[in-house]
Amino acid sequence: MSAPGKRESLREAYGKVLVELGERDPNLVVFDSDLSGSTRTILFGQKFPDRFFNVGVMESTMMTMAAGMSLSGRTVFASSFAIFAAGQSYNYVRQSICYNHANVKIVATHGGLLVGADGATHQIVEDIGLMRGLPGMTVIVPADAPTTRTAVRAVAERPGPAYVRLTPEDLPVVTDGRFTIGKANELRGGSDLTFVAVGSMVARALEVAEELGQVGVSVRVLDLASVKPFDEPALLRAARDTGAILVLEEHSVLTGVGALVASTTAENYPVPVRRVGVPDLFGESGEPWALLDRYGMSKERVREEAWELLRARGKVQ
Amino acid sequence: MGEEIPAGRIAELEATAREIRRDIIRMTAAAGSGQPGGSLSVTDLLTALLFEELRIDPKNPDAPDRDRLVLSKGHAAPALYAALSHRGYLPPEELLTLRQFGSRLQGFVDRRHLPFVEASTGGLGQGIGMAVGMALDARLAGRSSRIYAVIGDGECQAGPTWEALMAGGHFRLSNLVVLLDRNGLETEGSTESILGIEPITDKFRAFRYHTLEIDGHDFRQILGALAEARRTTDVPTAIVARTVKGKGVSFMEGKSAWHGKAPSRAEAEQALRELESPSGGSPR
Structure with a gap:
């Protein structure tokens, strides 16, 4: 979907x-x-x-x-x-x-x-x-x-x-509900870059992937709903196939899925990884979706990080 | 208060408890660490439970209707291991592997590798909650199992202990018996000087328990209280058992220093000599 x-x-x-x-x-x-x-x-x-x-x-x-x-x-x-x-x-x-x-x-x-x-x-x-x-x-x-x-x-x-x-x-609703413990769910195929996302950030990942697709950038989107056990083969396949990974999570970047993806790729198949998530901060009161934007998970931020990775890969100037 | 128990049976239990105490000394001395003080104080309670009260069968340790014991004061693991060995659940030679790499006899009891042990405990205030869950489970399933939770007095300073006790009272779990090993001492001194828990029996009563106060080294009183708990059919029972930390070894009795320290070889030898005679270290 x-x-x-x-x-x-x-x-x-x-x-x-x-x-x-x-x-x-x-x-x-x-x-x-x-x-x-x-x-x-x-x-x-x-x-x-x-x-x-x-x-x-x-x-x-x-x-x-x-x-x-x-x-x-x-x-x-x-x-x-x-x-x-x-x-x-x-x-x-x-x-x-x-x-x-x-x-x-x-x-x-x-x-x-x-x-x-x-x-x-x-x-x-x-x-x-x-x-x-x-x-x-x-x-x-x-x-x-x-x-x-x-x-x-x-x-x-x-x-x-x-x-x-x-x-x-x-x-x-962004999936057809297919889910197996230990398996990643590839929601979109792609070869230039991979988004690994969980929870509320999966929809955002798909939106930005769609936009990038319209300008000719092919983004794979993996829903890593099964965080543990996680689908290491699918992650490393994404690293090999697309050469860069952007992680999106509504969680601290210190200890969440970004940390998992970065350490797993570093050990097995090092590629550039960037993390979109909550920095080392407590939140605050506010309108829920505005908080996501304010705390580093806006669509603009996702786009910027994606282009940063594409530049690092030499796929764009 | 209790049913008549023949004097011969009492003498047998006292002899068993003495052997368990001797094992506690041997085990902690061999391990070079462990908690002898709180193991020696709870020995008579565990002996009464394992050798008289509990409906258990070492040959059929997983029988659904078995009674269940949760050692919420998991640091008394050496006492439980020794009792299990005398009760036929563990080979005696295994006792000296206490706290060694690869041993089933972890520093704190481990359910997954030992028969009889119903819950892995260690962090205080957790075993009592698991026991409350077991009592709810047994009642919901219509099993006749009774659940016995042995807690420590330092543990009564932990908030979750009271959360669990509150739940036991609220749900009127008459199949639950809480035994408090009231030896009065925790790691760094007396409970009353550190963070007082008295009046402890009133607290249990306020939490909707039938309460009993006994001498936790007198088998007639222990068994009498357990029998009374069985006859209490509308609320859970809390038994406050006054005990002596380090019971049976003169130089350990009443000393918090022996909460978490193993005896040296010489100290162990002296302790074992004292534990040879039926009177133990000091008169009751």
Whole structure:
């Protein structure tokens, strides 16, 4: 697909898939920490009140309880905002879920700057880095509602811990929902340059790729929704085929997908890599999409970085 | 308060606990590190649980209806390993591999490589939350399993301990028993001088637990409290067990210095001599 389609809520997609999973698996349970209206786990709670536990404002202990609940064979989902699910709860996720290899699926809504008006305390741009550093953790960052649906089903089926990062903002539909854990999704073919993008930045990557296509620059776009495990062969193929990579993520460039792409290519097939993402800064209150522009992820910035890479490759003057 | 337990059975449990204490000394001395103080204080509680209270079977360690023990004070790992060896879950010769490279006997208990161990613990305030989750799971699944969480008193300074306890009370998990090894000491001194947790029994009561205070080195009292917990069918039970850190070794008793320090060879020899006699290091 190329032109981004209608906007859809990833959270709503998640909530509805939870209900579907709950119908299929009578042992599946869901935890939330007083945010079920926002995370949309309330849809599951309304349908299956006996298997839904709202534990109040205690995200860390929600994680340890979810771990204990899972160890005799259940699939357990636990949701909160990303700042609480990954930030507040880090060592609880690390020990009780990952070290115990507990079958807990953390679906964190409200990752990134698109949280908007709440400001820096609630805008976590470090969670992908925190979670992908944990041994045994699967990390998924869907770009739209169709991928969210497929990804939530996929992590439910895969034994062990998982972290799925969603955004509060409705996002344009940019995929047909095809998703396999460990596989990159090539949304657009190209030979001059590759955009590797996750989450909210995938649509932006496709828009700029389209513009560049109109002036004769062929850009490949990889949706790296499966951040861990990630598709190293597809990444290195892109490095070989196009010779330069621009990473786009609504996350700190210090520890996110940009860091992953840069280190992987540096070790295996060094090519110029540039990162579009949040610099080493806290966010602030503001209109969500304006914040993305203000914090270094504007379309103009993507274009500039793309031309910079094309110049470095000697593909333009 | 309890059912009558024959004197002979009490003597057997005391003898088993003595052997476990001897193993704790041998293991930590061989490892050159570890936490003997809090292992020796919790030994009698673990002995009562593993050798009398818990519905478990070493030949069928994964039986769905088994009772579950979570050692939330994971630093008492040596006591649990020694108890598991005497209970038939671990070969005795493995005990001296404690904390060595490649050993299953990690510094803090590791669920993934050991039978019986239900939860890997170490970071305080986490095991208790996992135990609460297990109790919810058992109730939802209609299993008769009972869940026993052993927590430390330094651990009662950690906020998530109280989050988990609050959840246990809120959900009225009568299949949950929390045992507090109240030895009074943490790494750097007494809990009351560092960050006081008293009145601890009142706190458990305020969190909607049936509470009991016992001498954590008296098997009649321990077993009596566990029996009373079984008869408590509407709320969880918290047992505050007053214990002595380093129990059974005169020079370790009541000394926080032995929270995280292994005995030297000479110290271990003296400790083992003291632990030969039924009276242990000092009179109760």
